[in-house]
Amino acid sequence: MKRFKAFLTRTVRPAPAAGTEPGVSKYDRFGRRRGGAETPRNSGRFALAIGLFAAVYLVIGARLVEWGVEPAETATYFRSANQSMSARPQILDRNGRVLATDITTFSLFAEPRRIIDPDEASELLLTVLPDLDPKWLYKRLSGKQGFTWLRRELTPGQKQAILDLGIPGIGFRSEKSRFYPGRSTAAYIVGHVNVDNQGTAGMEKWIDDQGFRALQHTGLASEADLTPVKLSMDLRVQHIVQDEITKAMERYQSLAAGGIVLDVETGEVIAMSSVPDYDPNVPSQALDKNRLNRMSAGLYEMGSTFKTFTTAMALDSGKVKLTDSFDASKPIRIGGFSISDFHGKRRVLSVPEIFIYSSNIGTAQEAERVGIEGHQAFLTKLGLLSKWKTELPEVATPTQPKVWKLINSITISFGHGVSTTPMNTAVAAAALMNGGRLIPPTFLPRTPEQADALAKTVVSKKTSDEMRYLFRLNVADQRGSGNNADVPGYLVGGKTGTANKVVHGRYSNTKKFNAFLAAFPMNKPRYIVLTVIDEPKPEKGKYYATAGMNAAVMAGNIIRRSATFLGVHPQFGDAGKSLLVSY
Amino acid sequence: MMSATTRQATSTIIADWWRSLDKWLLAAFLILLVAGFMLSFAASPPVAERIGLEPFHFVKRHALFLVPSVLVMLGTSLLSPRGVRRASFVILIGAIVLMVAALFFGTEIKGARRWIDFGPLNIQPSEFMKPCFIVICAWLLAEKVKRADVPGNLYALILLLIVTALLVAQPDLGQTMLVAGAWGGLVFMAGLSWLWIVMLGSVGLVGAAGAYFMFDHVASRIDRFWTGEGDTFQTDRAREAILNGGWIGKGPGEGTVKRLLPDSHTDFAFSVLAEEFGIIACMVLAALFAFIVLRGLSTALKQRDPFVRLSICGLVFIFGLQSIINMAVNLQLMPAKGMTLPFVSYGGSSMLAIAMSAGFILALTRKRAENRSYTDQLVHRTWVLHGAA
Numbered sequence: 001m002k003r004f005k006a007f008l009t010r011t012v013r014p015a016p017a018a019g020t021e022p023g024v025s026k027y028d029r030f031g032r033r034r035g036g037a038e039t040p041r042n043s044g045r046f047a048l049a050i051g052l053f054a055a056v057y058l059v060i061g062a063r064l065v066e067w068g069v070e071p072a073e074t075a076t077y078f079r080s081a082n083q084s085m086s087a088r089p090q091i092l093d094r095n096g097r098v099l100a101t102d103i104t105t106f107s108l109f110a111e112p113r114r115i116i117d118p119d120e121a122s123e124l125l126l127t128v129l130p131d132l133d134p135k136w137l138y139k140r141l142s143g144k145q146g147f148t149w150l151r152r153e154l155t156p157g158q159k160q161a162i163l164d165l166g167i168p169g170i171g172f173r174s175e176k177s178r179f180y181p182g183r184s185t186a187a188y189i190v191g192h193v194n195v196d197n198q199g200t201a202g203m204e205k206w207i208d209d210q211g212f213r214a215l216q217h218t219g220l221a222s223e224a225d226l227t228p229v230k231l232s233m234d235l236r237v238q239h240i241v242q243d244e245i246t247k248a249m250e251r252y253q254s255l256a257a258g259g260i261v262l263d264v265e266t267g268e269v270i271a272m273s274s275v276p277d278y279d280p281n282v283p284s285q286a287l288d289k290n291r292l293n294r295m296s297a298g299l300y301e302m303g304s305t306f307k308t309f310t311t312a313m314a315l316d317s318g319k320v321k322l323t324d325s326f327d328a329s330k331p332i333r334i335g336g337f338s339i340s341d342f343h344g345k346r347r348v349l350s351v352p353e354i355f356i357y358s359s360n361i362g363t364a365q366e367a368e369r370v371g372i373e374g375h376q377a378f379l380t381k382l383g384l385l386s387k388w389k390t391e392l393p394e395v396a397t398p399t400q401p402k403v404w405k406l407i408n409s410i411t412i413s414f415g416h417g418v419s420t421t422p423m424n425t426a427v428a429a430a431a432l433m434n435g436g437r438l439i440p441p442t443f444l445p446r447t448p449e450q451a452d453a454l455a456k457t458v459v460s461k462k463t464s465d466e467m468r469y470l471f472r473l474n475v476a477d478q479r480g481s482g483n484n485a486d487v488p489g490y491l492v493g494g495k496t497g498t499a500n501k502v503v504h505g506r507y508s509n510t511k512k513f514n515a516f517l518a519a520f521p522m523n524k525p526r527y528i529v530l531t532v533i534d535e536p537k538p539e540k541g542k543y544y545a546t547a548g549m550n551a552a553v554m555a556g557n558i559i560r561r562s563a564t565f566l567g568v569h570p571q572f573g574d575a576g577k578s579l580l581v582s583y
Numbered sequence: 584m585m586s587a588t589t590r591q592a593t594s595t596i597i598a599d600w601w602r603s604l605d606k607w608l609l610a611a612f613l614i615l616l617v618a619g620f621m622l623s624f625a626a627s628p629p630v631a632e633r634i635g636l637e638p639f640h641f642v643k644r645h646a647l648f649l650v651p652s653v654l655v656m657l658g659t660s661l662l663s664p665r666g667v668r669r670a671s672f673v674i675l676i677g678a679i680v681l682m683v684a685a686l687f688f689g690t691e692i693k694g695a696r697r698w699i700d701f702g703p704l705n706i707q708p709s710e711f712m713k714p715c716f717i718v719i720c721a722w723l724l725a726e727k728v729k730r731a732d733v734p735g736n737l738y739a740l741i742l743l744l745i746v747t748a749l750l751v752a753q754p755d756l757g758q759t760m761l762v763a764g765a766w767g768g769l770v771f772m773a774g775l776s777w778l779w780i781v782m783l784g785s786v787g788l789v790g791a792a793g794a795y796f797m798f799d800h801v802a803s804r805i806d807r808f809w810t811g812e813g814d815t816f817q818t819d820r821a822r823e824a825i826l827n828g829g830w831i832g833k834g835p836g837e838g839t840v841k842r843l844l845p846d847s848h849t850d851f852a853f854s855v856l857a858e859e860f861g862i863i864a865c866m867v868l869a870a871l872f873a874f875i876v877l878r879g880l881s882t883a884l885k886q887r888d889p890f891v892r893l894s895i896c897g898l899v900f901i902f903g904l905q906s907i908i909n910m911a912v913n914l915q916l917m918p919a920k921g922m923t924l925p926f927v928s929y930g931g932s933s934m935l936a937i938a939m940s941a942g943f944i945l946a947l948t949r950k951r952a953e954n955r956s957y958t959d960q961l962v963h964r965t966w967v968l969h970g971a972a
Contacts, residue, residue, distance in 0.1 A: 041892070042774045046884045049772065049896070050877055056907050057873035061866055063914040067822070068830050068862040 087176055090228035091190055091203060093235040094270075094445055099190045100204065100280075103179045106159040106172040107152040110141055114169035118142035124165045125150070128158060153177055178204075182235065184277040185242050188293035189233055189269070189392065189443060192280035201286060203231060203443060206391045232268035232445050237261055237562040241271040244561070245531070248554045249275050252536035252545065258294045259558060260423060261566075262528040264430040264519065266451040267439035270527065270566070272296070272423070294532065297394040299419035303499025304358045304547070305517040305530075306415030306425075311355055311470065312432050313378040314366035316463040325350045328361040335407050339364060342498070342546075343481075355470045356480040358496065360414045367413035368406075375409045376400075381458050382428035383438060384420050391443045396421050415499055416507075422515065426530040429517050431458050432467045433525035468493065472522040481548045485518055485556040489570030490563050493525075494518030494555060496547035501535065511535050516551035520559055526568055531555045600661055603949040605882065611875050612656065612941045615926035618868065619852075619934075620645055626855040627848035627929055629841060641848055641929050648931045652938035659942025660949075664891050667946050671718035674711055674939075681708035682749045697753050709750060709758055710933045714940030716746055717765055717897035724773040725890035739770070756794055756801060757920050761908070763787060765900040772896045773889075808918035820844050821854035821913050825862065832861030848929040850921050853913040868927070869910060875944075876903035882948045895947045898940050 091100040115121050118141035126134060129151060140148050152175070154162075159172055178193045180186075191202015199208040207229055245257040258274035274294040278285035285291060292298060314320035328349045331340035341359050354362030367375050379385050379400075387397040398420035401408045411417040423441060431438040437455035471493025474480035481496040497515040500507040515532045519525040531554040538545045563570070627641030662670060681699055685708060689696040698705050720739045727735030743766050750759040767787065771780055794801050824840035827833065838858040841847045847855050857865045879899035886892040902925055909924040911917045923930050925937045 041884060042772060043884060045772055045774070046880060049768065050880050053876050053880070053903055053907075054873065057869055057876075059916065060869050060907070060910050060914060063916060064825075064857075064862050064865050064869070067825050067914070070826060 089226040097235045102176045105153040105177045108150045110170045112143045121167045128161045180280040192283040236565045238271040240561045242273045254536040256534040259531045264434040266446045296423040303415040303497035305497030308495045310413040316459040326362045326365045356474045364410040372409045433519045436464045485552040487560045491521035493522040498547045514547035514551040516555040518555040605948045619927035656938040656942040660945035662946045671715035675715035678708040678712035707932045710936035721893035728889045768900040769897040805918045824854040825857040828858035872906040
C-alpha cells in the first residue's frame with residue numbers, strides 16, 4: 001500500500017533493485033528501461049489501430065454512398081398512410097376495357113382548435129355542403145379536438161368551392177376511392193371493396209388474397225408498380241348477357257335470371273351475370289340476400305338439362321348406342337313414385353327421340369343400364385358434384401344424396417336429386433362439346449396451350465361427336481324442344497330444362513326453374529351459353545312457361561347479339577351464300 | 584486585483600497553452616459542437632412536441648449546455664498530463680460513488696437506474712466515469728510498462744471489473760460494451776502479449792454471448808438485425824429518412840420521416856442530419872470523427888510518455904467507438920444499440936462529459952518539449968541503427 005501511495009504521486013521513480021546487474025535486467029540503474037531512450041511505442045499496433053479505425057469509417061462512408069445512389073423508385077418514400085394503403089390495380093376486361101379503377105377524392109377535415117369563428121365557418125361550409133346537419137357541424141367545429149373529419153369523398157369541384165370560402169382551420173386529405181364505370185354490368189365478377197379499399201368480393205377479393213394486401217401493408221403498393229389485372233371477360237358480351245337476362249326477368253316476371261358464356265377450348269368465362277344484381281359503387285347493396293351470383297353461388301336442381309349428361313354417360317359407357325330404343329309407353333313405378341313424361345309420346349323411343357322429346361322414362365332407363373355406381377362416378381368425373389376452385393370466392397359446393405339408391409339414380413338422370421351450380425353445368429357441358437376434355441373454369445385469360453395442360457379427358461371423341469349431333473338436332477329439328485334458340489347461320493345446339501322447384505319439401509307443379517344449355521356453332525363448338533330463369537310466368541299471350549319458351553329464347557338472343565364479338569363467322573351453307581352476297 | 588506579475592504569468596500560461604494546442608483538433612471539436620446545436624433545431628422539436636413539451640425545449644437545453652461545455656473543454660485542456668491524471672482520479676472516485684448511489688436512490692428511467700437528480704440537473708455519473716476510468720487505466724498500464732514490479736495490469740483489470748459490474752447492474756449494456764472495448768484497445772496498445780489478448784478476447788466473447796442469452800431485449804435486437812423480422816420500426820424509419828434526404832437533403836426543417844423517429848434527437852440524430860442536410864453532410868460528419876480519431880492516434884504515437892500515449896489512445900477509442908456504433912446502427916450495419924453521437928446528440932450530462940474528455944485529449948496532445956528532445960531522438964536513432972546493448 002505504501003508503494004501504491006508513492007506510485008500515485010510520482011511518475012518516474014528509480015527502481016530500487018533493478019540495475020545492479022546491467023546485463024540481466026530490463027532496466028538500467030536509473031530505473032529506466034534498457035534498449036532505448038524510452039519505453040517501446042508498439043508502432044505496429046498503432047498502425048493496426050489506425051488502419052482498423054480508418055477501415056470502419058470507410059465502411060460507413062461506403063454505406064452512405066450505397067444509400068445515396070439507391071435509385072429513387074425503390075426507395076420506400078414516406079407517403080401519407082391513406083394513399084399507400086389504398087392504391088389498387090385496375091381491373092380490365094380481355095380487351096383492355098376498364099372494369100374497376102382508382103379515382104382521387106378529397107376528404108374534408110377540421111382542426112377545431114385553429115378555427116377562429118365556428119359560427120361563420122359552419123355557415124360558410126353549409127353553402128357548399130347544404131346536406132350537413134347545421135347543429136352537428138357547429139358542434140364539431142367549436143370543439144377542442146385537434147382533428148375531426150367533416151365529410152369524406154368530395155369531388156374536386158366541391159373541394160375548390162370550399163377552398164374558395166377561405167376558412168382557416170380546415171383542410172383536405174386526398175384519398176383513393178374505387179370506381180366501377182360499368183356499375184352493375186359485371187358486378188358479380190369484379191366484386192367490390194370496403195371503405196378501406198380492401199377487396200371483399202369477386203375478383204377484388206381475389207387480388208387481395210394473392211398477397212396484394214400484404215403488399216399494401218408494407219407500403220410497397222404504390223400506383224406506379226401496380227400492373228392492371230386482366231380478366232377473361234369480354235365486356236361487350238357481358239353487357240349483352242346482362243341486358244338479356246334483365247329484360248327476360250321483366251318479360252317473364254321471374255324472381256331471378258342468369259347467364260354464362262364459356263369458352264369450350266380454354267375454360268375461360270367470357271361473361272357471367274345474374275339478376276337481381278347490385279352496383280359495386282354502392283357496396284352496401286350487396287348485403288341484400290337476394291343479390292347473389294346465382295350462376296356460381298346458387299345451387300339448383302338443373303332438371304332436364306342433366307339429361308345431356310345421362311345420355312352422354314350412356315353412350316360413352318358403350319352399353320347404349322345412338323340407334324338403340326327404349327320403351328317409354330308406360331310410366332316407371334318405383335317405391336311409390338310414378339315417373340312419367342311431360343310431352344308423353346307413349347311409345348317406343350329411339351335415343352335421339354328421348355333426347356329431343358326430353359323423355360324422363362327413356363332417360364331413366366338409359367341410366368339404369370349404366371348402373372348406380374357408374375352414374376355417380378360419371379357425374380363426379382364431370383365435376384358436377386364438387387366445388388370448382390376458381391379465382392372467384394363466391395362459388396357453392398354441389399350437394400348429392402349421401403347414399404345413391406336406384407330411385408336417386410333415376411331422378412338424377414333427369415336432373416332432380418342433386419343440386420349443382422349453373423357454372424358446374426356449363427363446364428361439364430363444355431367437356432362434352434370440345435371432344436371430351438374437362439377444363440377447369442377460369443376468370444383470367446388462358447391460352448389453349450395452358451388449357452390443354454389442365455385438361456382431363458372424360459368422354460371419348462365419339463361420344464362428344466354424338467352429343468353435338470343430339471344438341472343440334474334438338475334445336476334444328478321441328479320436334480325438338482329448343483327451336484326457339486336457333487339463330488340462322490350459327491348452328492346453335494342445346495338442351496332445355498324445366499325443373500319443378502321444391503316448395504315446402506314437395507315438388508311444386510307451378511313453380512319452375514328453367515334453363516337452356518346451348519353451344520354453338522355445332523360443327524365445331526366454340527362457346528357454351530347457359531341461361532337460367534327462376535319461376536318464370538308465361539309471356540303475355542302465351543300459355544306455357546317451359547324452358548323452350550323463355551330460357552331458350554334468352555340463349556338465342558345472347559348468341560345472335562354476341563356471336564360477331566366472339567369471332568364466330570356465320571355459315572349459311574350453299575343456300576345462304578346468295579343471302580350473304582346480297583348483304 | 585491581479586498583480587502585474589501574476590497577470591504576466593497568466594498571460595504566459597495562456598500564450599503557452601495556445602502555442603502548444605493542437606488547433607486542428609480544437610477546430611474539429613468546436614465544429615462538432617456547433618453542428619450538434621444546429622441539428623438540434625431539426626431533430627428535437629418533433630420529440631418535444633410528442634412528449635408534450637414546448638417545441639424548442641430541447642433546443643434551449645442544448646444551448647444552455649453549450650457554453651458550460653465549451654468552458655469545460657477549454658478549462659480541462661489547460662491541464663498538464665499530471666493534472667489530467669489527478670482530475671481523473673478524483674472524478675472517477677466521485678463517479679463510482681454516485682453510480683453506486685444511483686443504484687439505490689437514482690431515478691428509474693426506461694427500466695434503468697442511471698440518473699441522479701441534483702435539483703434541476705439530471706446527472707448520469709457513468710458518462711463522467713468513462714473518460715476518467717480510461718485515463719486511470721492508461722496510467723496503471725503505463726506504470727507497468729515503465730516498471731515491471733508495479734502490478735498496474737492487475738489494478739486495471741480490477742478497476743474494469745468494478746466498473747462493468749456497476750454498469751451491468753444499472754443495466755447499461757451499451758456503456759459496458761463501450762468501456763470494455765476501449766479498455767481492451769488500451770491493453771492492446773500497451774503491448775500486452777498476444778496470448779493474453781486472445782484470452783481476454785475470448786472472455787469478452789463469452790460475456791457477449793452471455794448477454795445474448797441472459798437479456799431478452801439484447802437477444803431480440805440481434806435476432807431482428809440478422810433476420811430482418813420483428814419490430815424494426817426505428818431502424819427502418821432511419822433508413823427511410825436517409826433515402827428521403829438523398830445526397831443534398833431536403834433542406835433545414837423540411838424533413839418528414841424524422842417525425843416518426845422516437846429517438847430522433849439522440850440515437851438517430853444522424854438520420855435526421857441525412858434527411859435534412861443530405862448524405863454529403865453525413866459524410867463530412869463521419870470524416871470529422873475519423874479525423875479526430877486518426878489524428879489523436881497519430882499524435883499519441885509521437886508521445887514519449889507512455890501514460891500520455893495510452894491516455895490519448897483510450898480517450899480517442901471511446902470517442903471513435905461511440906461515433907462508429909451510433910452511425911453503424913443508423914446505417915443498419917449492426918444491431919440497434921442506443922448510443923449517443925458525441926457532441927451531436929442531445930443529452931446534458933453526456934455533453935459535459937464529452938467536453939471534458941475532449942478537453943483531456945486537447946490537454947494531452949499539446950506539444951511538449953520532452954517530445955522534441957534532440958538527444959533522445961539521437962539516442963533512439965543510435966539504438967535503432969546499432970541494436971540494443
